[in-house]
Amino acid sequence: MALEFLAALFGPRLKLPADQVTRPNAAAKKAAAPHAAAIQATLDKISGLPGIADMKETKRLPRGFTPLFKELLHAVDAYHDALRGPMGLTDAKRPGEPGGCNACFTAPVGVSAIEALNIYRVARPWKDFGEVVRALVELAQEQYKDVQAGATGKDAEKVRFGGKAVQNGRLTFAKKLHACPLLDASTQRCRVWNDRPITCRMQHPISPPEHSLPSHEGFPKSVRSKNLRLPVRAQVTLTQLDKRMGLELSPFLYASVPQIAQITEGQQLAEAGEAPVRMQQDGSVARPANRNVAHAKKFQKDKKKKSRKK
Numbered sequence: 001m002a003l004e005f006l007a008a009l010f011g012p013r014l015k016l017p018a019d020q021v022t023r024p025n026a027a028a029k030k031a032a033a034p035h036a037a038a039i040q041a042t043l044d045k046i047s048g049l050p051g052i053a054d055m056k057e058t059k060r061l062p063r064g065f066t067p068l069f070k071e072l073l074h075a076v077d078a079y080h081d082a083l084r085g086p087m088g089l090t091d092a093k094r095p096g097e098p099g100g101c102n103a104c105f106t107a108p109v110g111v112s113a114i115e116a117l118n119i120y121r122v123a124r125p126w127k128d129f130g131e132v133v134r135a136l137v138e139l140a141q142e143q144y145k146d147v148q149a150g151a152t153g154k155d156a157e158k159v160r161f162g163g164k165a166v167q168n169g170r171l172t173f174a175k176k177l178h179a180c181p182l183l184d185a186s187t188q189r190c191r192v193w194n195d196r197p198i199t200c201r202m203q204h205p206i207s208p209p210e211h212s213l214p215s216h217e218g219f220p221k222s223v224r225s226k227n228l229r230l231p232v233r234a235q236v237t238l239t240q241l242d243k244r245m246g247l248e249l250s251p252f253l254y255a256s257v258p259q260i261a262q263i264t265e266g267q268q269l270a271e272a273g274e275a276p277v278r279m280q281q282d283g284s285v286a287r288p289a290n291r292n293v294a295h296a297k298k299f300q301k302d303k304k305k306k307s308r309k310k
């Protein structure tokens with residue numbers, strides 16, 4: 001036990017698959033250059049949205065955030081597609097799709113505020129959103145305890161992101177084999193596939209799929225993952241945006257989504273100028289009435305008119 005503790009403190013730092021560093025070759029970089037420019041241009045537009053830095057007070061997304069964020073993810077996917085070909089990664093199964101879901105047992109970390117806000121907005125209308133948030137909170141607390149267990153500084157509350165305590169805590173947590181609450185176990189698909197975090201999008205495991213399961217005896221050393229990170233400038237812009245927004249969201253997805261639920265008091269996160277979303281008593285989002293069904297009010301009115309004419 002004591003030896004394990006000492007090894008955790010002073011032993012070599014184990015990298016989780018998502019932390020491995022991949023350097024794209026020159027051909028890949030060249031192919032991806034226009035998409036890198038598109039990512040930056042879209043991030044600049046998002047950063048310039050009026051009210052983006054006031055969200056803490058307004059509790060609303062700036063008007064036009066959603067289409068711009070979709071544009072950003074589209075550019076990110078195009079960037080990855082352009083890199084994948086020259087790097088021989090077109091067949092790699094990524095987290096969140098069948099064949100790649102073993103990577104969904106390692107919690108996503110390094111999620112920016114705008115990504116977490118978008119995921120919250122997408123997931124909030126789900127009927128089982130309350131259960132998903134409860135699962136996220138439980139896992140976030142467990143992960144936090146695992147990180148704290150390795151903290152050696154005077155103030156255990158303050159651990160350096162990327163430091164040994166966080167690395168080891170993440171590994172301990174992964175070994176417990178909790179699937180991401182956003183994974184649909186029956187389909188082996190990420191429920192927010194189109195909106196999943198960039199950290200999930202960038203991972204391309206090239207070792208056998210079973211090696212990515214944290215219970216595998218060789219994990220994490222036996223996993224080889226090509227991680228297609230965003231260009232450095234884009235990463236810096238995202239970090240600056242996080243700071244400007246001042247929401248102080250955790251970089252851990254399991255914690256940031258519940259944090260947003262707390263900020264919004266569980267309400268749907270609307271854009272400025274959008275009509276408030278109607279909530280039902282059970283906390284779910286009321287769906288708009290389908291006016292094309294036979295019992296809809298507009299048909300009832302028509303029926304009344306017809307009966308009066310007769």
Ligand code: SF4
Nearest residue numbers: 096104180183190200
């Ligand atoms: S967000 Fe989606 S892709 Fe990422 S770990 Fe969770 S289920 Fe997997």
